Amino acid sequence: MFDTGLTIGDHLLQSVLGNQANTKMKSIVSTIQREQNQIIRNEKSNVLIVQGVAGSGKTSAALQRVAYLLYRYRETLTSEQIVLFSPNPLFNSYVATVLPELGEDNMQQMTFYQYLHRQLDDSFRLETPFEQMEFFLQKKDENYQARVEAMHYKASLAYKEVIDHFLTKLANNRLVFRNITFRGETIIPKETLEKYFYKTEQALPIPERLEKVSNWILYQFKKLEHMEREKDWVLEESELLDKADYVDVHDTLQEENRFSEDTFDDYDREEELLRKRIVAWKLRPLRKKVQQLSFVDPLKTFRLLFSDMEWVDDQEDKLPPQWQDICRITDENLKNKYLTWEDAPAYIYYEKNILGFDAQRTIQHLFVDEAQDYTPPFQFAFMKKMFPVSRMTLLGDINQAIYAHALREETLLSEKWQEKHERIVLTRSYRSTEPIVNFTKSFMTNGDLIEPFERAGNLPVLLEVEQQEMADGTIIEQIEQYQENGHETIALIGKTMEECRSIYRRLQSRLKLELMTQEAHTFGKGIVVIPAYLAKGIEFDAVIIADASDQNFQDTLERNLFYTACTRAMHELSLFSIGKPSRFIQTIPKKQYTHYKIHQILVNND
Numbered sequence: 382m383f384d385t386g387l388t389i390g391d392h393l394l395q396s397v398l399g400n401q402a403n404t405k406m407k408s409i410v411s412t413i414q415r416e417q418n419q420i421i422r423n424e425k426s427n428v429l430i431v432q433g434v435a436g437s438g439k440t441s442a443a444l445q446r447v448a449y450l451l452y453r454y455r456e457t458l459t460s461e462q463i464v465l466f467s468p469n470p471l472f473n474s475y476v477a478t479v480l481p482e483l484g485e486d487n488m489q490q491m492t493f494y495q496y497l498h499r500q501l502d503d504s505f506r507l508e509t510p511f512e513q514m515e516f517f518l519q520k521k522d523e524n525y526q527a528r529v530e531a532m533h534y535k536a537s538l539a540y541k542e543v544i545d546h547f548l549t550k551l552a553n554n555r556l557v558f559r560n561i562t563f564r565g566e567t568i569i570p571k572e573t574l575e576k577y578f579y580k581t582e583q584a585l586p587i588p589e590r591l592e593k594v595s596n597w598i599l600y601q602f603k604k605l606e607h608m609e610r611e612k613d614w615v616l617e618e619s620e621l622l623d624k625a626d627y628v629d630v631h632d633t634l635q636e637e638n639r640f641s642e643d644t645f646d647d648y649d650r651e652e653e654l655l656r657k658r659i660v661a662w663k664l665r666p667l668r669k670k671v672q673q674l675s676f677v678d679p680l681k682t683f684r685l686l687f688s689d690m691e692w693v694d695d696q697e698d699k700l701p702p703q704w705q706d707i708c709r710i711t712d713e714n715l716k717n718k719y720l721t722w723e724d725a726p727a728y729i730y731y732e733k734n735i736l737g738f739d740a741q742r743t744i745q746h747l748f749v750d751e752a753q754d755y756t757p758p759f760q761f762a763f764m765k766k767m768f769p770v771s772r773m774t775l776l777g778d779i780n781q782a783i784y785a786h787a788l789r790e791e792t793l794l795s796e797k798w799q800e801k802h803e804r805i806v807l808t809r810s811y812r813s814t815e816p817i818v819n820f821t822k823s824f825m826t827n828g829d830l831i832e833p834f835e836r837a838g839n840l841p842v843l844l845e846v847e848q849q850e851m852a853d854g855t856i857i858e859q860i861e862q863y864q865e866n867g868h869e870t871i872a873l874i875g876k877t878m879e880e881c882r883s884i885y886r887r888l889q890s891r892l893k894l895e896l897m898t899q900e901a902h903t904f905g906k907g908i909v910v911i912p913a914y915l916a917k918g919i920e921f922d923a924v925i926i927a928d929a930s931d932q933n934f935q936d937t938l939e940r941n942l943f944y945t946a947c948t949r950a951m952h953e954l955s956l957f958s959i960g961k962p963s964r965f966i967q968t969i970p971k972k973q974y975t976h977y978k979i980h981q982i983l984v985n986n987d
């Protein structure tokens with residue numbers, strides 16, 4: 382038992398933090414800090430925002446909050462009523478067993494990608510955020526500039542206004558419909574559907590109007606059923622029926638006539654029932670599609686926005702200069718049913734405005750980890766529609782914003798964001814030793830706000846080599862040394878997947894390594910090779926940045942990636958640079974790290 386109003390003694394906390402990483406997150410119950418407690422027990426805010434520096438215990442506090450809420454409201458709240466959006470599938474497994482308090486009952490945990498994917502028709506291929514990140518970092522594609530602009534623009538309020546305007550126009554005309562066909566013939570042409578739709582009350586939302594069209598079609602089907610029953614094809618079909626179907630019809634007739642005087646072996650009655658059944662069977666899939674509003678084509682309609690300037694002629698002030706290029710790329714992707722990560726939130730938001738939001742009213746609490754990667758116009762707007770009665774806990778760190786859209790646009794953590802909320806700021810970093818925190822805070826613009834927790838450790842090490850081959854040998858030595866010192870989880874972190882694959886290829890014959898890709902769902906103790914964006918949210922005993930040279934880490938996004946990578950380290954951090962180290966390292970005071978330059982000694986045998 383302890384007083385939660387007090388900060389726990391440093392001694393206890395120090396020994397907890399000094400432990401080796403477990404590959405699963407640990408419970409922090411016995412050493413909860415006062416500010417973390419405010420997050421855990423917050424009951425009054427509908428939107429709670431937590432800006433916490435790397436390693437400040439945001440995720441740990443969020444998970445304790447889940448346990449607390451489930452206990453506090455045990456009569457009314459169950460784990461199925463809580464959703465947590467986590468940054469990657471690896472992270473899901475990482476926290477899976479964190480809360481013994483929850484027992485087997487864990488909340489619904491998924492990535493936002495997985496959630497969006499579920500909202501889409503199977504025929505779409507949805508790009509993962511990691512694929513988008515690779516595209517961004519590799520800077521190779523001929524359409525690179527235009528697509529990067531699209532990444533920014535498609536997360537903006539201006540684009541949301543363009544989409545909303547487009548939806549308003551669609552309420553008046555041009556929604557694209559599909560013919561309804563039965564047995565290869567058009568039974569209701571799309572023009573008829575369009576006409577019917579535009580006759581419905583304009584003030585109603587589009588999904589409600591489509592619902593009316595759907596009811597009308599189903600009514601038409603009733604008439605159609607009567608007509609079809611008399612046609613020859615029905616009898617032909619009946620010949621293909623199984624014996625079991627006949628028996629079934631016979632039994633039904635018998636049931637229906639159980640209390641009447643009529644005979645049931647009347648041949649005509651049986652044929653009539655058979656015909657009725659066959660037509661109903663044949664129409665069943667079509668009826669289902671009509672109920673799902675498949676007679677409207679949202680994708681084809683959406684493409685109008687990118688193929689015809691007429692839709693945006695009064696919106697020019699809201700379009701970026703590269704609009705034409707963006708249209709070309711977007712339309713090409715949509716034609717192939719390929720949804721890029723930047724297109725997904727806007728498209729799904731748009732589609733739900735046409736087909737209706739299937740709101741999850743049972744969800745009471747939504748937790749969004751790494752909230753700095755989400756933007757308000759589409760992503761938050763979508764969450765609010767999908768979880769209308771849910772309280773939101775949004776946690777993240779602005780310094781770890783690693784997606785293009787999150788750099789220029791407002792995110793869920795921005796101070797300027799209008800949403801009414803309560804904000805808690807965590808500035809103390811618990812994960813890494815004091816020397817590692819001092820090193821990482823030195824190259825961040827608002828690094829002064831980061832406070833290390835006093836835990837002693839070695840200074841980070843920078844090893845500067847002239848060539849790659851020299852680095853490999855030294856990396857192996859470094860890893861062996863870490864292992865000798867008892868470190869069990871060691872990460873070799875690269876910037877891109879391509880870099881990680883190359884490290885893996887070079888070292889796999891000399892070390893036991895595991896390569897982490899976006900498909901990886903679990904990892905154990907040992908040495909992993911992992912790109913920085915996948916290591917997000919996770920921690921390791923020792924971290925090695927495989928290539929911290931200047932060409933690898935230059936712009937703001939790369940700096941944030943670099944910061945994210947370095948702050949994964951609990952006890953040891955070393956960085957290799959092939960040639961000149963990154964400009965961010967160059968700004969760090971020399972006393973905060975040990976710098977070795979390794980030269981190749983050429984021995985001249987003569």
Ligand SMILES: Nc1ncnc2c1ncn2[C@@H]1O[C@H](COP(=O)(O)OP(=O)(O)OP(=O)(O)O)[C@@H](O)[C@H]1O
Binds near residue numbers: 407435812948
């Ligand atoms: N009160 C505490 N007692 C013990 N350990 C703690 C406490 N708070 C945080 N920690 C430890 O600090 C480390 C970082 O915590 P956590 O992963 O929750 O931080 P975070 O803010 O989500 O980090 P990041 O944004 O860098 O992913 C973990 O090892 C966690 O167990």
